[in-house]
Amino acid sequence: MTGKILGKAIVLFSLLISCAAAAQGVLRVVDEMGSSLKTVQAGRPFMIELTLSDGGALDEAPVIEGFDPFELLDSSWSHSVINGEVSIAYRYNVIAPKPGTYTVGPALFSQDGSQKVSNSLQIEVGTEQLSDEQEDQENSVIVRLSLDKDRVVVGERIVATLRYYYTDPSARLRNFVEQSTKDVIRKKARGPRQGSEPIDGIEYDYIELDWDMYSKKAGEITVPAFAAEYEAKMPRNPMFGGISRLLGMASAQKRAYSNAVTVQVDPIPPSDQAVQGVGTVDVFELSAHPSIVSQGEGAVVTLTLKGDFNPDKIMIDNLQGVPDELRYYESKESSEEPTSATDLATKQFEYIVQGLQTGNFEIPAQQFHYFDVNSQRHRTITTAPLSMTIMPGTPKKSSITPSNPVVEQKRSALPLAKGELRPTRKPYIMPWWLFFLLITIPFFAWAFRRGRHSLYIHRKKTYRARRSYQAFSRAQAQLVKLQKNKKNERLYALFIELFADKWHLSIGSITAEYIAQRLQDIGMPQEQLEQWNEFFAAIAQQAFAAEQSEKHTTDLFKKAEQWLKQLQQLL
Amino acid sequence: MVKTITAITLILSLVAADSLAQTPRAIASQAATAYQADDFESAARLYGSIKNKGPGVWFNSGNCHYELAQYPEAIVAWKRAQQGASFNLLHAIDHQMSGAYEKAGIPFEPSLIVSFLDWGARCIHPFFLQLLFLMSWYLLWLLIISKRRIRLKNIYYALLGILIVISGAFLLMHYTQYLYKSALVIKKGPLLAGPHEQYDVVKELSLLQDVQIRDERPGWYKVATHDQMGWVAADTIETV
Numbered sequence: 001m002t003g004k005i006l007g008k009a010i011v012l013f014s015l016l017i018s019c020a021a022a023a024q025g026v027l028r029v030v031d032e033m034g035s036s037l038k039t040v041q042a043g044r045p046f047m048i049e050l051t052l053s054d055g056g057a058l059d060e061a062p063v064i065e066g067f068d069p070f071e072l073l074d075s076s077w078s079h080s081v082i083n084g085e086v087s088i089a090y091r092y093n094v095i096a097p098k099p100g101t102y103t104v105g106p107a108l109f110s111q112d113g114s115q116k117v118s119n120s121l122q123i124e125v126g127t128e129q130l131s132d133e134q135e136d137q138e139n140s141v142i143v144r145l146s147l148d149k150d151r152v153v154v155g156e157r158i159v160a161t162l163r164y165y166y167t168d169p170s171a172r173l174r175n176f177v178e179q180s181t182k183d184v185i186r187k188k189a190r191g192p193r194q195g196s197e198p199i200d201g202i203e204y205d206y207i208e209l210d211w212d213m214y215s216k217k218a219g220e221i222t223v224p225a226f227a228a229e230y231e232a233k234m235p236r237n238p239m240f241g242g243i244s245r246l247l248g249m250a251s252a253q254k255r256a257y258s259n260a261v262t263v264q265v266d267p268i269p270p271s272d273q274a275v276q277g278v279g280t281v282d283v284f285e286l287s288a289h290p291s292i293v294s295q296g297e298g299a300v301v302t303l304t305l306k307g308d309f310n311p312d313k314i315m316i317d318n319l320q321g322v323p324d325e326l327r328y329y330e331s332k333e334s335s336e337e338p339t340s341a342t343d344l345a346t347k348q349f350e351y352i353v354q355g356l357q358t359g360n361f362e363i364p365a366q367q368f369h370y371f372d373v374n375s376q377r378h379r380t381i382t383t384a385p386l387s388m389t390i391m392p393g394t395p396k397k398s399s400i401t402p403s404n405p406v407v408e409q410k411r412s413a414l415p416l417a418k419g420e421l422r423p424t425r426k427p428y429i430m431p432w433w434l435f436f437l438l439i440t441i442p443f444f445a446w447a448f449r450r451g452r453h454s455l456y457i458h459r460k461k462t463y464r465a466r467r468s469y470q471a472f473s474r475a476q477a478q479l480v481k482l483q484k485n486k487k488n489e490r491l492y493a494l495f496i497e498l499f500a501d502k503w504h505l506s507i508g509s510i511t512a513e514y515i516a517q518r519l520q521d522i523g524m525p526q527e528q529l530e531q532w533n534e535f536f537a538a539i540a541q542q543a544f545a546a547e548q549s550e551k552h553t554t555d556l557f558k559k560a561e562q563w564l565k566q567l568q569q570l571l
Numbered sequence: 572m573v574k575t576i577t578a579i580t581l582i583l584s585l586v587a588a589d590s591l592a593q594t595p596r597a598i599a600s601q602a603a604t605a606y607q608a609d610d611f612e613s614a615a616r617l618y619g620s621i622k623n624k625g626p627g628v629w630f631n632s633g634n635c636h637y638e639l640a641q642y643p644e645a646i647v648a649w650k651r652a653q654q655g656a657s658f659n660l661l662h663a664i665d666h667q668m669s670g671a672y673e674k675a676g677i678p679f680e681p682s683l684i685v686s687f688l689d690w691g692a693r694c695i696h697p698f699f700l701q702l703l704f705l706m707s708w709y710l711l712w713l714l715i716i717s718k719r720r721i722r723l724k725n726i727y728y729a730l731l732g733i734l735i736v737i738s739g740a741f742l743l744m745h746y747t748q749y750l751y752k753s754a755l756v757i758k759k760g761p762l763l764a765g766p767h768e769q770y771d772v773v774k775e776l777s778l779l780q781d782v783q784i785r786d787e788r789p790g791w792y793k794v795a796t797h798d799q800m801g802w803v804a805a806d807t808i809e810t811v
Contacts, residue, residue, distance in 0.1 A: 414634040414667060416606060417660055420627035421599050424655035429697040432749065438705050442712040 025062070025118035026051045027105045030091075039124040042099045042260035043224020045073055050090040050107050050118060062090060062109035066120075069102060070094035096125040097181075098222045099262065127222065127260040140167040142199065143228045143258035147213075148341070151264045155278035156373045157308055158184075158213045158263060159341045162226055164256075165197070165204040170233040173207055174253070177227040183265075184221060185310065187212040187337060210341050214310045218267040225260045229253060268371050271378045276316060277370040279309030282344060286366050286383040288353070294391045295355050300331065301386065303349040303366060308373075311335035311347040318351075321364040325357040326388065355390030362387050464504050471501035472568045479560055488553045491560050492543035495536070498564075502571055512536055524570060535559050595621045599628060606631070611638040626656035630664060637667065642675035643757040643809075646779055650755060650811035653693060661693060677779050691737070692744035700738050700745070707734040751783040754794065754808040762801035766791035773801040782808060 029037045030047045040046045048070075050062055073093040080087055096102065105120035142165040147158050164173050191209040198204070215221055232254045268275060283306035293299045305314060312335060322328050329352045336346040355361070363386040372379045475498045482490050499515055500507045515536065520529060538556060602617035615635035621628050633648030649664045649671070656664065672679030681689070711731040714724065721727070756776045764770040766788045776782070776796070782803075786793035790805050 413606065413609065413611075413638050415663075416603055416634060417627035417630045417663070420625045420630075420655075420657060420660060421595055421621075422625040423623050424625060426655070427696055427698065429745070430701045432746065435701050435705070439708060442709065445712075446716075 025107055025109060025116065026053075027064070027107055027118045027121050029121060029123055039126055040096060041225050041257065042096050042125050042127055042222050042262075043226070044257045044260075045093055045095050048092045048094060048104060048121070050092075050109075052088045052090075052109070052111070053085065060110060062107045062118075064092075064105060064107040066102065066104045067092075067094075069098075070096055070104075095224065096123070097224060098220070099125045099127050099260065101125070127262055140202075140204075141165065141171050141228070141230060141232075141254075141256045142204065143226065143256045145223065145226055145258040145261055147223065147261050147263055149263065151266065152215060153266045153268050153278060153371065153373060153376075154216070154218055155214050155268070155310060155313060155371075157279060157310065158215065159210055160213055160223060160261075161208060161210040161341075162258065163206045163208045164228045164230070165199065165206045166230075167202065167204055168233075169205075170231075172231045174229040174231060176209065177229060177255075181221070181223060183216055183219075184223070185214040185216060185312075187214075190340065212310075212338065214313070215263070215265040218265050220262055221265050222260055222262045226258045228256050228258070230256065269378070271369070271371070273369045273378075273380070274315075275371055275378070276368055277305075277309050277314045278373065279307055279370065280372060280374050281305055281307035281309065281368065281370060281381060283307065284366075284368055284381050284383055286363065286386045288363075288386055288388055291387065292389040292391060293355060295358050298352040298354050299388065301328065301351045301353045301363065303351075303383070305347045305368065306344050308338075309345055309347075309370075311337065311345045314347045316349050316366075316368065319353075319363060320366055322353070323361045323363075325355065325359065325361055325390070326353050326363070327356055328353040353388065355388065358390045358392045360387060360389050467501040468504060471498050472564060472571075474501075476561075476564055479557070479564065483557045486553060488539075488556050489543045489545075491539040491556060492536075494560075495539065495563075498567070512540065519570070522570060528566075532563065535563055595623070595628070599631070602631065602635075606635060606638075609638075611635045615639065624651075626652040626654065626660055628652075630656070630660060633664075633667075637671055637674075640674070642671045643755070643779055645671050646675070647755050647757060647809045647811055650753075658694060672779065675779060677777070688740055688744055691741040692748075695741060697742070697745045700741050704735060704738040704742060707731045707738065711735065747783070751785060751795075752810050754782050754784055754792070754810045756780040756782060756803075756807060757809045758807045760803060760807040762794070762796070762799060762803055764801055766793070766802045770802070773799050776803065776807065784808075784810065 028049050028051070029040065030049050031037050032045075032047070034049075037046060048064070048067075050064065070092075071094060073095060075090070075092045077088060077090045079089070102123045102125060103120060104123055105118055107118040109116055109118075144163050144165070146161050146163075148161075149156075149158055152158055162176060164176075166173075189209045189211040191207075193208045194205065195208065196203055196205045213223075230253075231251050233251050268278065283304060285304050286301065287304070288299050288301045290299055301319065303316060303319075318330070319328055331350040331352050333350070334348045338345050353363070365382040365385045367380055367382050369378065369380045371377075475494055478494050479491075482488070482494065495515075496507055496510045499505070499510045499518075503510075503518070512533070516529060516533060519532060524532070539560070542556065598617050598621050602614045602621075605611075605617060606614035612635075615632060618624075618628055618632040618635060624632070629648050629652035633645045633652060636642070636645035636648060646668060649668050652664055653661060669679045711728070714721070714727055714731070756778055759778050760776055761772040762774050762776050764773055774796075780796060782794040782796050784792050785795050785800065788802075791802050792805055792808060793800070793802050794808065
């Protein structure tokens with residue numbers, strides 16, 4: 001019973017609230033998810049939402065008072081219907097650049113010709129991280145922004161450090177998102193570096209960036225919060241059972257915000273002289289290279305400053321008190337930014353100095369007037385004077401070309417060429433095809449030698465083969481001739497030549513024993529071999545006998561003819 | 572008769588007109604006077620009007636551009652002056668060119684090898700280089716094929732090898748110039764993959780970068796840098 005009464009009371013209260021809202025627009029501060037916020041953080045985006053419960057269209061865009069201090073990122077609108085009631089929500093995504101208390105509203109809008117107003121809001125903007133997000137509990141991620149100083153003067157160096165702390169290595173940092181600040185000059189970031197540090201008894205790893213900043217104007221300056229975008233692993237939906245394990249962990253892009261920081265910037269105290277820089281100066285020196293030059297030649301004179309300052313804001317116009325016998329020109333300026341938070345900056349001004357007359361001259365000590373941030377007072381420092389010796393020599397143009405003449409003296413123009421006005425004849429050059437041909441001649445000569453040798457070898461081989469091939473036909477032709485001339489003593493030589501040609505051997509190496517052995521090796525029957533030996537002995541006898549027997553001549557020629565035929569078949 | 576008189580009159584008037592036209596020496600003299608009076612614009616215009624410019628004219632034209640703080644134009648003119656210039660003029664050009672690069676804000680630090688090759692190719696007569704190369708080449712060949720014992724043969728090998736490499740490198744510079752025209756980038760612009768703005772950018776060309784022209788299309792040049800090849804708009808480069 002009590003529950004029913006309580007339920008009815010809640011419904012009645014809700015109806016009353018919605019009726020009140022329908023009467024006019026409602027302004028409120030919400031986060032990205034639409035939840036109401038009590039306080040917001042400088043540099044961190046939040047939304048100002050104007051809800052119109054009476055869903056009619058507006059005649060023109062609503063005007064919200066007190067909106068100017070905020071930086072508008074984007075805007076959107078949406079409408080919804082609940083129980084037939086149409087409501088429209090205008091959302092403005094904004095950033096508060098500085099901490100403080102801001103009054104926003106009322107919003108003025110015109111609906112169906114009638115002017116309406118919304119409520120007003122008090123927005124508290126702080127620098128600390130929102131309590132519920134000081135640490136992303138789920139992923140154990142913290143982002144912290146810190147400055148090395150909380151009070152500086154205009155132009156003094158401030159080192160800002162941004163650290164992304166994490167305990168779970170899977171929470172991988174993607175990038176830092178920075179809100180612009182117009183009140184400071186921000187230099188290029190150094191890093192990233194890695195390290196670890198305990199926070200509240202938990203050991204955190206961190207990724208760190210640092211950079212130099214120089215305030216442009218006096219007052220309280222807020223460095224807005226930075227966002228760190230990181231990839232966080234998310235467990236997969238268990239409804240897929242074991243399959244989700246196969247897929248591994250899902251990842252989601254998340255964003256964590258740092259704190260914002262404020263720094264008090266004081267103006268530089270007034271000074272009688274022009275302030276040429278702000279910071280500390282450890283080195284201020286004047287040097288020349290070379291310090292002894294010939295008349296008319298240039299030497300590079302360098303003013304070097306090293307210290308803790310913004311090198312882009314160091315101002316030195318020209319060399320002071322340069323004697324009339326010397327002429328100088330501005331050459332170039334160079335800067336070296338500090339490579340770490342503890343490193344010093346370097347600034348160099350180069351001048352080209354030419355000697356107009358010979359002798360020893362002195363460039364007097366140079367002064368630099370700056371505001372020293374350590375002692376908090378103005379200081380003037382000086383270099384040692386610089387001696388230069390100008391030697392006699394043919395006046396000539398400096399090898400170092402001057403630029404931007406500071407001293408108003410007429411510079412002599414570059415000397416003109418007197419001759420060579422006509423185009424010169426192109427120098428003779430051997431035609432490139434001929435040149436390359438001549439280069440290749442040794443290769444041709446080498447190829448010719450090689451070719452000739454190969455040809456000789458080839459010919460030698462083919463001659464022997466031809467002799468071997470034609471051995472029997474030549475022997476038969478010769479036999480006919482010998483028979484005709486009745487020169488049976490030449491039969492021995494005929495057969496020796498035949499075997500020499502056939503076996504590719506020299507004539508001297510052919511003997512009766514060798515022939516018999518070879519014929520036996522190639523399978524001549526023993527009986528036939530004996531006949532051959534008899535025949536060969538007979539023709540040898542004829543060849544070496546003192547007198548020739550006429551009787552045996554015809555018989556020998558017949559046998560010789562038969563043996564040629566048999567050997568041809570056998571060989 | 573009338574025709575003959577007309578023809579003679581016409582020829583005489585042409586001859587007279589030609590003799591009245593200013594000679595290059597006279598224009599150069601006027602230009603030098605303007606230059607001495609610090610009227611560099613007039614001097615540059617006068618030097619520019621000389622046809623068939625010699626190294627001296629290009630050199631002086633470069634000086635005018637230099638004085639007018641037109642450093643890319645000055646460097647282009649001096650590069651043109653290098654061709655066929657005497658040793659003294661080459662020395663003066665080298666001397667002034669580094670200053671112009673510095674003025675244009677471009678680092679002028681050619682490597683020692685490139686400077687040496689450039690010097691050799693410009694200062695040594697190419698025909699002499701060809702003869703030197705061929706002589707060394709043949710001697711080396713004879714040394715290789717010779718079966719006689721020669722004292723200090725390895726030293727001869729080394730000396731001839733060095734001569735061949737050095738003269739060959741100088742000749743390679745000449746041969747490259749013979750094959751491809753050289754040009755300078757006078758306007759920063761992109762090196763594109765094809766002869767149209769819609770093609771991908773291969774790289775950004777830096778001012779006064781040396782390039783070689785490999786091909787030509789209306790309004791476009793195909794060029795090779797030391798590491799890339801691509802197309803540039805015709806007004807981006809100037810041949811030297």
